[in-house]
Amino acid sequence: MSTELSARMKNVSVSPTTALFAKVDELKRQGKEIISLNVGEPDFPTPENIKDAGIRAIRENFTKYTTGNGIAPLREAVIEKLKKDNGVTYEMNEVAIMTGAKQALSAALMAVAGDGDEVIIPVPCYVSYPDMVRLSGGTPVLVNKNEDFSLDLEAIENAINEKTKAVIICSPDNPTGAVYSEESLRKLAELAIARDIFIISDEIYEKIIFGKNRHFSIASVPGMKERTILVNGFSKTYSMTGWRMGYVCGRKDVISSAIKVQSQTTTTPPSISQMASLEALTGPQDSVAEMVSEFEKRRDYVYKRLNEIPDVVCGDIQGAFYAFFDVRKYIGFIGSDGIMFSDDKDICSYLLEKYQVATMPGSAYFAPGFIRISFASSMDTLKMAIDRIEMGLKAHKC
Numbered sequence: 001m002s003t004e005l006s007a008r009m010k011n012v013s014v015s016p017t018t019a020l021f022a023k024v025d026e027l028k029r030q031g032k033e034i035i036s037l038n039v040g041e042p043d044f045p046t047p048e049n050i051k052d053a054g055i056r057a058i059r060e061n062f063t064k065y066t067t068g069n070g071i072a073p074l075r076e077a078v079i080e081k082l083k084k085d086n087g088v089t090y091e092m093n094e095v096a097i098m099t100g101a102k103q104a105l106s107a108a109l110m111a112v113a114g115d116g117d118e119v120i121i122p123v124p125c126y127v128s129y130p131d132m133v134r135l136s137g138g139t140p141v142l143v144n145k146n147e148d149f150s151l152d153l154e155a156i157e158n159a160i161n162e163k164t165k166a167v168i169i170c171s172p173d174n175p176t177g178a179v180y181s182e183e184s185l186r187k188l189a190e191l192a193i194a195r196d197i198f199i200i201s202d203e204i205y206e207k208i209i210f211g212k213n214r215h216f217s218i219a220s221v222p223g224m225k226e227r228t229i230l231v232n233g234f235s236k237t238y239s240m241t242g243w244r245m246g247y248v249c250g251r252k253d254v255i256s257s258a259i260k261v262q263s264q265t266t267t268t269p270p271s272i273s274q275m276a277s278l279e280a281l282t283g284p285q286d287s288v289a290e291m292v293s294e295f296e297k298r299r300d301y302v303y304k305r306l307n308e309i310p311d312v313v314c315g316d317i318q319g320a321f322y323a324f325f326d327v328r329k330y331i332g333f334i335g336s337d338g339i340m341f342s343d344d345k346d347i348c349s350y351l352l353e354k355y356q357v358a359t360m361p362g363s364a365y366f367a368p369g370f371i372r373i374s375f376a377s378s379m380d381t382l383k384m385a386i387d388r389i390e391m392g393l394k395a396h397k398c
């Protein structure tokens with residue numbers, strides 16, 4: 001008998017983004033005027049037609065449990081979207097609506113990766129992937145991406161062994177903004193088929209993509225639909241983070257296992273949010289284009305300003321709404337508060353405490369020496385924030 005925590009929980013930490021969110025909230029309550037560039041959600045309101053659909057659902061008493069895999073019209077709309085946008089055709093029992101893409105990812109991992117299994121994660125990566133793998137009982141195996149944040153296929157291949165169950169990829173990527181080329185995804189597909197593993201493809205930033213970059217879904221490669229677990233959602237494209245809606249598509253047995261997880265935890269996704277999401281997929285899409293065009297202007301601004309700061313290097317931002325920039329040259333320098341930066345976390349704490357701008361350290365994404373900022377804030381806010389970052393970094397002593 002014991003009242004100790006489970007061994008599984010001892011290896012899992014609170015998401016660093018959530019932890020920083022709490023710290024920023026505390027500083028704001030103390031009256032500090034913090035600019036938050038740490039948050040990963042669009043700053044636009046949920047479009048009116050989507051909000052109206054949610055309100056209508058409440059008024060029409062569509063407020064009860066639904067089927068565990070989500071309402072049929074929404075699954076049909078998801079199937080239609082995947083056929084039209086991604087060139088993959090799913091059956092109704094190959095799609096499940098989940099309570100956010102995050103739950104979709106965790107349920108998928110629980111379905112395929114148990115005790116003793118390994119899941120390869122190219123890094124830098126979304127903060128939650130490794131702990132999601134640990135929560136499922138599996139072991140995350142981190143492999144570096146190339147310097148330009150494209151996939152290092154050789155490193156992935158070398159990490160595959162008989163325990164490997166899956167590789168998790170995200171394109172457009174959080175935190176780096178990289179969009180993987182069709183060519184590299186086709187090569188990864190060849191590898192997955194040859195070595196008989198799953199690809200978990202997180203496509204949540206699919207629509208937030210800039211210039212000539214194009215999203216390509218690995219599930220559309222012949223022979224890949226069966227071994228791809230495609231995850232997508234509504235949080236980013238439709239600015240619906242609080243509605244908690246996502247979906248997972250893949251082989252029938254994988255999807256029925258993911259549904260088991262949902263049915264034994266949250267039962268169903270929220271009924272009201274499902275009606276709002278149905279409107280999101282089937283209603284006018286103008287708001288998406290407007291949001292992406294605004295993000296693109298901000299991307300251009302942020303990219304230019306960051307690269308003008310001495311010794312800061314920000315690579316090409318092809319999609320999503322993050323700039324992930326290199327501050328390795330600043331490690332070992334002393335800030336204007338007289339304290340030395342021993343790593344990226346110190347630089348972020350310094351920028352927060354002394355210059356009142358909240359950023360995320362790259363080490364949270366397994367890339368020490370980098371900083372992530374979100375450009376999901378107005379141009380005025382971004383200007384003020386980058387002025388502060390520039391002032392803070394320029395004020396260092398060697």
Ligand SMILES: Cc1ncc(COP(=O)(O)O)c(C=O)c1O
Pocket residue numbers: 040099100101102103126170174202204233234235241244245246
């Ligand atoms: C790469 C990635 N996947 C999944 C999620 C979670 O999305 P959701 O709000 O649908 O759970 C996020 C949220 O920040 C993300 O950045």
